[in-house]
Amino acid sequence: MRCDSALRVEGAPRVVAVGDVARFADPRYDATARRVERWCIPTDTAGHAARTLVAALAGEESDAPAFAPLPSFWSDQRPPAAVPRRAGPGRRGAAAGGRRPGTGGRLLPDR
Incomplete structure (x- = not known):
């Protein structure tokens, strides 16, 4: 699923994606959305996506920086x-x- 830098699914601002299914651009490199298949990605994306989703459900924008996992x-x-x-x-x-x-x-x- 293609996501923005907050892991929101494109076209569905109250839906987030986590783990290998999420495709996102890494601001360290370029604007190309990619899947990252590493053992730590499910937990790394889950924490970031949870902050995004909680903010969206409260009618606010997440103040978290763009998701950029450490390679x-x-x-x-x-x-x-x-x-x-x-x-x-x-x-x-x-x-x-x-x-x-x-x-x-x-x-x-x-x-």
Whole structure:
């Protein structure tokens, strides 16, 4: 469902969308509405949408800033099962926040 920056469904000001179904523009990047499929999006959008909906039902505008979730990810990279354990414990990648295109990153071994 396409939403505005307060997670109101376009064309239905007293309806909000949360979780993977909500498509919204992230003010950190551009005006393109996108779905964000991350484990934390249902709870992050729910809190923001609740403030929007409570304000709408009271006949007021929400004073919350535009919804802009913090980008994050993690990934565990392990050797395939067929590779002997002596190949090492694997690596874990994690990040929070944004970075500019063309900047590097690195994987650190597990401790």
